[in-house]
Amino acid sequence: ETGVTQTPRHLVMGMTNKKSLKCEQHLGHNAMYWYKQSAKKPLELMFVYNFKEQTENNSVPSRFSPECPNSSHLFLHLHTLQPEDSALYLCASSRTGLADNTDTQYFGPGTRLTVL
Amino acid sequence: GQNIDQPTEMTATEGAIVQINCTYQTSGFNGLFWYQQHAGEAPTFLSYNVLDGLEEKGRFSSFLSRSKGYSYLLLKELQMKDSASYLCAVKDSNYQLIWGAGTKLIIKP
Numbered sequence: 001e002t003g004v005t006q007t008p009r010h011l012v013m014g015m016t017n018k019k020s021l022k023c024e025q026h027l028g029h030n031a032m033y034w035y036k037q038s039a040k041k042p043l044e045l046m047f048v049y050n051f052k053e054q055t056e057n058n059s060v061p062s063r064f065s066p067e068c069p070n071s072s073h074l075f076l077h078l079h080t081l082q083p084e085d086s087a088l089y090l091c092a093s094s095r096t097g098l099a100d101n102t103d104t105q106y107f108g109p110g111t112r113l114t115v116l
Numbered sequence: 117g118q119n120i121d122q123p124t125e126m127t128a129t130e131g132a133i134v135q136i137n138c139t140y141q142t143s144g145f146n147g148l149f150w151y152q153q154h155a156g157e158a159p160t161f162l163s164y165n166v167l168d169g170l171e172e173k174g175r176f177s178s179f180l181s182r183s184k185g186y187s188y189l190l191l192k193e194l195q196m197k198d199s200a201s202y203l204c205a206v207k208d209s210n211y212q213l214i215w216g217a218g219t220k221l222i223i224k225p
Binding site for chain 2: 004043098
């Protein structure tokens with residue numbers, strides 16, 4: 001399998017549930033990202049990991065908890081979400097994630113999350 | 117604050133040419149990216165500009181003017197499969213990507 005994969009592709013959960021989103025990249029990259037995409041809004045960066053270390057947390061509520069066990073895998077653990085958290089959650093990876101003009105992010109297909 | 121502006125929606129005819137504009141105000145500039153995103157799919161990388169001028173890649177070209185804070189994506193010989201959203205993003209002084217809300221392009225026969 002190539003590129004960036006995400007599972008599940010669709011998820012419906014209640015506000016009291018706990019679930020996890022999974023992302024895997026097969027590109028040999030060292031940086032991974034979680035984004036939230038809501039309709040007609042810019043992509044919102046949530047978390048960044050470089051070489052398995054978290055380097056960005058853009059004021060994301062604690063009900064979202066990331067985990068990066070190695071450079072190829074990234075998880076987003078969800079608990080006690082709110083209906084306004086319903087969105088498309090995109091994972092991306094890039095070669096370095098460092099101060100590099102040309103470092104390009106490659107995206108997975110996303111998980112469409114609905115919180116009831 | 118930092119801001120990326122692009123039209124919300126555009127319509128064009130199959131076989132024609134369309135230009136999607138993007139203007140930006142960011143703290144610093146380390147390159148501009150264009151991505152294509154079909155409904156329900158991953159954004160896919162189209163082009164990268166860091167110097168002024170036109171970069172051509174097949175039917176798609178991207179232009180940058182850093183002094184004007186302006187870029188456009190030019191799509192020629194439009195095909196129905198080009199119906200998608202086109203995302204503009206600028207890498208700021210901290211090398212973080214600042215994203216526009218995307219332009220939904222509708223192609224009509």
